[in-house]
Amino acid sequence: MQKLNECIAKLKQILPEDSVLIDEPMSKHTTFQIGGPADCFVMPSTVEEAIAVIKIVKEYDVPLTMLGNGSNLLVMDKGIRGIVVNLNERFAKITRDGNFIKAQCGALMVDVSKFAGEASLTGLEFAVGIPGSIGGCIFMNAGAYDGEIKNVVHRVSAIDKEGNLVYYTNEEAQFSYRHSIFQDNDNLILEVELELQEGNQDEILAKMADLTNRRETKQPLEYPSAGSTFKRPPGYFAGTLIDQTGLKGLTVGGAQVSKKHAGFVVNIGGATAQDVLDLIKEVQDRVYKAHGVKLYPEVKMIGEQ
Template identity: 55%
Template sequence: MSGHTSFKIGGPADILVLPESIEQLREVLKVVKETVVPLTLLGNGSNVLVRDKGIRGIVIKLGNMLRHFYEAEDLLVFGSGYSLALASYKAMECGRTGMEFAVGIPGSIGGAVYMNAGAYDGEMQNIVNCVKVMDLQGNERVLTAEELNFGYRKTSLQNSGLIVTEVTLKMPSGNKDEIKSKMDDFSHRRISKQPLEMPSAGSMFKRPPGYFAGTLIDQAGLKGYTVGGAQISTKHAGFVVNVGGATAADVLQLIKDVQTKIKAGVGVELQPEVLVIGEE
């Protein structure tokens, strides 16, 4: 799985399937149902750490399917595999404001809804109108934003067995030049402050109430702290990067060390934002 995640870490999956259409996805789900094998669903693999023993059963990676887009009156409709960053540019082209925050977030728009991704005081929950989902029997239905029960980096989709196939967004009209200027500003901030040139899974820790995880880690003198091939980024302490040959065990030990140090120093319990999956 190291070849299928942005962290470039992870042991082997028993079976990896890369469906390219809804029909192919249904066929895979039919096999899963008939054979009763464990199933793991991935979007683009950008917010996940796969353990070193890999994943048993079938892994379905959805990032290379469902990349359609169309505009329907005041709504923007994206296939769940559409790049989140590219979707933000598409919203700008359509003169819609509210998605500027997503300009530099990696991954698919389906995965972004699943995790309620956000940045710069913006979140998916602010712009989602509804989503189309498929259950493990291959049946599709629509869930409203209210039914998704959005929270900080969570939704009711997690652990539901439902697969996001389409995302419908609703945003107010805005000035294209102002939207572009805001996106350019966010992009510049990301490039200058975040280790985008290194393999990572994005921001490692959730924001603790009243604090910023990266600031706490930096103040604790942990920038550059390394376990094996895993390192607290010297550019942004909120990121754990793979400096070369990192294992999941390295990352998990580093997370534990950071949690222990921050808890002892300021009494704050840091919680990982990244999804950890696979066999221990």
């Protein structure tokens, strides 16, 4: 505890007062609106500040957690120990250079996709409905409508655990289904460079509008959630299996299998992380019993239970 307090004191020396929050409820920073307090929640505003934060946390050897905009994430009810570094709307710049788009990690995927469409660049249409930041999309190799972010990534810049700026090519990022190297190395993603192709603006925007409409009519956007709850099992669709098992509307506390789309667990009000965990297990058990198929969560779970 002494190391943590000393680390926090040092962070307060280099960051503005409103950038270092103590015992900050993670429910304020996740799309699920669930999660206990972080010991210390830090929001750098520049690359230099982010590097300094990483070096200080390493110096004091306290736990470090990286956070984007908190989608696809379930934080446990006792919260997160140590330091949480949040790169969100303060890191959201998007620029274009020919067929390349550079987006800082906090830029929302919908904004990056629309930026590409307005620039008549094709390749990101699939991502217009993905909730969350592009940093989170890289971390998870997010995908939708038969597209994956790995298909358009040219290079990723990040800060490693030593506080050094490092760069990854597409191959070095080791993308696979809902996975990247950043899940293994704890690097902090800073910026993503995407390589797209010239296209017809009207066609690009029309496709984005169609996918947005499909998402809004089929997904339970009226409730807080972490997006799709389960990974797609080989040869099946998780939502279809859950629906066929008759689990739409199944509720544990404030957590519910969406009545609109069975692939989503939603927070219908006051849900705890334990509610979500219990509901996930119940769904897994019943689907396996009915179909012999194991479902695995796509949602990342962090913190103390």
